Amino acid sequence: MPRDSNSASYSPDQAGRRRGKLKIFLGYTPGPAKTAAMLGNAQRDARDGMDVVLGLAGGHPMASSSGFDKIEPIWMPTPEEEAEGHYEFDLDAALRRNPDMILLEQLAHVNAEGCRHKRRYQDVEELLRAGIHVYTTLDIQQIESLTDIAASITGISVQERIPDSVFERADLVELVDADPDELADRYRKGRMRPDELVQDGQDISGLYVPEKLRPLREIALKTAAQQLRRIAMLINEQAKKEDNPYKDHILVCLSPAPSNQKVIRTAARMAEVFHGQFTALYVEAPERETGDARNSDQATKMQLRENLKLAEQLGAQIATVYGDDISVQIAEYVKMSRVTKVVIGRSPVIKKAFYNTSIVDRLIPLIPNSETYIIPYVDNEGGKKFRFPATAPLPTPKDSLKSLVILLVCTLFGVWFKELGFREANIITLYLLGVLLNATITKGRFYSAILSLLSVLVFNYFFTTPYYSLKTYDSGNLVTFVVMLTASLLASTLTMRVREQARQAAQKAYRTEILLETSRKLQQAGDAPAIIEGTARQLVKLLDRAVVFYPVERNKLASPIVFPNREETVDPSRYTDESEQAVANWVFANNKRAGATTDTFFGARCLYHAVRGGEEVLAVSAIVMDEGEVLGSFEQSLVIAMLGECALALEKEKLNEQQKEITMQVRQEQLRANLLRSISHDLRTPLTSISGNAGILLNNSRVLDEEQRIGLYADIYDDSIWLINLVENLLSISRIDNGTMRLNLQAELIDEVIMEALRHVNRNSEKHILRTEIEDELLMARMDSRLVVQVLINLVDNAIKYTQEGSVILISARKSGESILVEVSDDGPGIPDDVKERLFEMFYTGNNVSADGRRGLGLGLALCQTIIQAHGGTIGVRDHSPRGSVFYFTLRAEEVNIHE
Structure with a gap:
């Protein structure tokens, strides 16, 4: 596993930084002083105040005298031998150091096994995401789409490459140019560093001749100019999209052949030139048995994987279709996706293969509205050619035995039919039936073709004159044999195609079912x-x-x-x-x-x-x-x-x-607004009364007699108690709603709780008749007695406020099933039915005014409902017979243990 794999790649500070910028110092070959140019640019940046750190710069003499801090490389031993290995760039140390800029030579370098990333450009990507600027070097032949062109010039195929997308995302590209004749002269005089003459472990000294350097230089100049045009186009990218919504769409056809990499690179260059959409299409063709990775050989699978990865690296969108006719599948995709240019390869080595040549030949007439580019391939790897696996598997004893048994059974039935006097045409249909059955139960066309041929021979041997001989006297039999063989081959081919299509349909249906089932299950998931x-x-x-x-x-x-x-x-x-x-x-x-x-x-x-x-x-x-x-x-x-x-x-x-949180916040804001509006309006009366009565007592105390003073004191007291109860209700509601109030549930006697509540009811209770009626003195319920007392106080005070003087208020309690039912009834004017539905809503008063002229805030009953529901009980109101109202609530009953 990678070294220091547990270390974090990002810190919170790095995640918030802007993406770093990448500058590539591009050369057309090793030797034009790319590293020196990189170090020179970095020194100017350091003089401007940037924190520059040296990552890896090879053995360049300027590196030791640059004065930059250095990220010490890490030793990565080979798995086979600890003493052997390579020094590699320490990515984690660079991220911890977190400088403004890092210098890294050889962007296309392949890291040793054990590093986090396989390639150095991936290290650079992580540095850029961390907000660190990077200067690096690159040779033109190391750009993926130009590898084949450079190899055709130099005869050297490099293995250290970068995807074109990495080069295209560079913020700056500086071409480090050198005259080819001077570079060749430097090599002849031995003035080049030894590491410049080795690339990918191979000697490249044969490269330093003007005849090879000049075309490489020309490619480098064109590539640098193309990058400048690309940057200019990015500036007006949005405008171009609006002016040209129908951009070119380039499609490259993928295959498991090594030659397909050249086709992919060519298509990538076309997509870059035409600035079009780039798609790579792979057709899984069961007849060729290369589409199914489980059935193809390991080398084919690995090559297909490499081709797919190359297409992705070059910016292609991968698409896959499934079908037995490759050309038809490609044509259908071209029409549906509005492809304007199709790039497909053809190798001259496999041109003789009927099936593979027909793909290109049949494709062109099917897509007359699209341009088709056929890329020839000349192998430079010692004559090793790719060949598709055989369309039919090798014969197996099991399938061979099945074919022989079918032939034997058909022959026996044919002899029987002959004895019964049936005509030869009937016997021929018997063999055709055998061929169809064989195509159904065996794998591959090989068995059906052999059985068709054997059926003709056996029919000739047993059922045509002369019997038991392959000779024939009737010239018409030759036509019969040819028709029989042709019909057998066609019938077996169609049968196998139907079977294969059924298998494909089942596979597609299975995958489609999984996608639909996934969508359905995710829609039904609750969290x-x-x-x-x-x-x-x-x-x-x-x-x-x-x-x-x-x-x-x-x-x-x-x-x-x-x-x-x-x-x-x-x-x-x-x-x-x-x-x-x-x-x-x-x-x-x-x-x-x-x-x-x-x-x-x-x-x-x-x-x-x-x-x-x-x-x-x-x-x-x-x-x-x-x-x-x-x-x-x-x-x-x-x-x-x-x-x-x-x-x-x-x-x-x-x-x-988030919507629920927003809704809750809106609800809280509405609650707060309603509360403030109600308080500002409804508290004005008691506060004005208190301040007015207090002013009278202060200014006219000598004029007022004792009875008048006591009346004013009583009014002040009543208004103060009303405000205290209001504040208590507000605090209780807020504590219960935000979850800060915890219930202290214990078994309590109902009689004691009611008596405690009656001691704290409104002073005006003396003007009413209060009675209690408890079914059993030992009646107990599980409750938080402090909160239930507050419920009873609110209900009794509510009955006192809204009933006439002398009314009877009855507090009763009895057991009802597993609960205790507590009721507060009165014989007042009662409550209208339309008001009962909203009576327990917060801030709802129903336009009712109490007997003393005060209007409540509509908090008391809302608080009662909140407390009772927190206890797991129910609360409600109903009419009292013959008149009045009954407020009731339930609590969970508790049994009295007489042994304690």
Whole structure:
């Protein structure tokens, strides 16, 4: 696993920085002083105040005298021998140092095994994302799309390359030019550094002749000029999109052939020149048995994987279709996607193969409205040519025995038919039936073709004169044999095609069913954990592999969740150890794919994908790749589609949560506004009364008699108690709503709670008749007595306020099933039915005015409802017979233990 894999790639400070800028010092060959130009530019930047650090600059003499701080390289030993290895750039140390700029030579360098990334340009990408500027060097033949052209000039094929997209994203490109004659003269005089004469471990001294250097220089000048045009076009990119909505669409056809890489590079250059959309199409063709990775040989699978990866690196959008007729599938895609240019390869070595030549020949008439570019291929690798696997598998004893048994059965039935007097035409149909049956139960056309030929021979031997001889006297039999053989071959071909199409349809239906089922399950999922579980189960079902998911909680990855394969027991520790979690954290921080079968953390056991919503990572998925089998292109596209569905569902769930929070905030704001409005309006009367009565007592105390003073004191007291009760209700409601009030539930006697409440009711209760009626003195309920006392006080005060003097107010309690029913009834004017529905709403008063002329805020009954519901009970109101109202609530009953 990579060294220091547990170290974080991003710190919060780095994540907030702007992306760094990349400047490439481009040369057409090693030797034109690219490193010296890079160091010279960096020294000027350092004099301007930039913090410049030397990453790796080879053995250039200027590096030691530049005065820059240096990132010490790390020693990466080879797996076979600890003493052997290479010094590599320490990416983690550079991220911790976090300078303004880093100098890195050889952008296309391939890192040693054990580094985080396979290639140095991936290290550079991570530095840029961390906000660090990078200066680096590059040779023109190391740009992927130009590799073949440079190799045709120099005869040297380089292995250290970068995708064109990396070069195109460079913010600045400086061409370091040198005269070819002077460069060749430097080589002849031995004035070149030894490391400049070695590239990819091979001697390139034969390159330094003017005849090879001049065309390379011309390519470098054109590439640099093209980059300048590209930057100019980016400035007006939005305007160009509006002026030309129908851009060119270039399609390259993929195959497992090594020659296909040249086709891909050619198409990439065309897409760059025409500034068009670039798509790479792969047709999974079962007849050729190269589309199914499980059935093709390992070399073919690896070559196909390399071609797909190359297309992705060059900026192509990968598309996969499935069908037995490759040319028809390509033509259908061209028409549906409005492709304007099709790039396809043709190797002269396999031109004799009927099936492969027919792909190009049949494709051109099918797409008359699109331009077709056929790229020839000349092999420079010692005559080793790619050949597609045979269209039919090798004969097997099992299928051979089936064919012989069918032939024998048909012959026996034919002899029987002959004895019964049937004509030869009937016997011929018998053999045709045998060929059809054989095509159904055997694999490949080989058996059907052999059986067709044998059927003709056996028919001639047993059923035509002379019997038991392959000779024939009737010239018409020859026509019969030819027709019989042709009909057998056609029938077997059609039968096999129908069987293959049925298999394809079943496979497509299965994959479509998984996608539809995934969408349906994600729509039905109620929360984020259910969404993740549904996606993981569907991935396991599709891939038949274990899957690990890392949810995101509070802007960091939570503990991994392992979803094992259906048919095997998975040890979670193998896929969730520190090194694997480090890869998941890197994917979360960088929003990029990593792990097995990629160039980043390629030693991991799992393939990691970021489940992203826009630029935000919502989760990280890991697909176990222990079997060493890579995902097919179609499987990979399905995985991306399913993870996209998961991201949409998670994003929707997140938006729903945010909407709920916003709704709650709006509700709280409305509550606050209503409260302030009600307080400002309804508190004016008691406060004015208190201040007025207090002013009278202060200014006229000597004039007032004792009775008048006591009346004023009583009014002040009543208004003060009203304000105190209001404040208590407000505080109680706020504490219960925000969850800060905890219920202290205990078994309490109902009689004691009612008596305690009656001691704190309104002073005006003396003007009413208060009675209690309790079914049993030992009646107990589970409650927080302090809050229930407040409920009873509010209900009794409410009855006192809104009934006439002398009314009877009855507080009763009795057991009703498993609950205690408490009622507060009166014989007042009663409550209208339309008011009862909203009586317990906060701030609702129903335009009722109490007997003392005060109007309440509508908090008392709302508070009662909140308290009773917190106890798990119910509260309500009904009419009292013959007149009045009854407020009731329930509490959970408690049994009295007489033994205690």
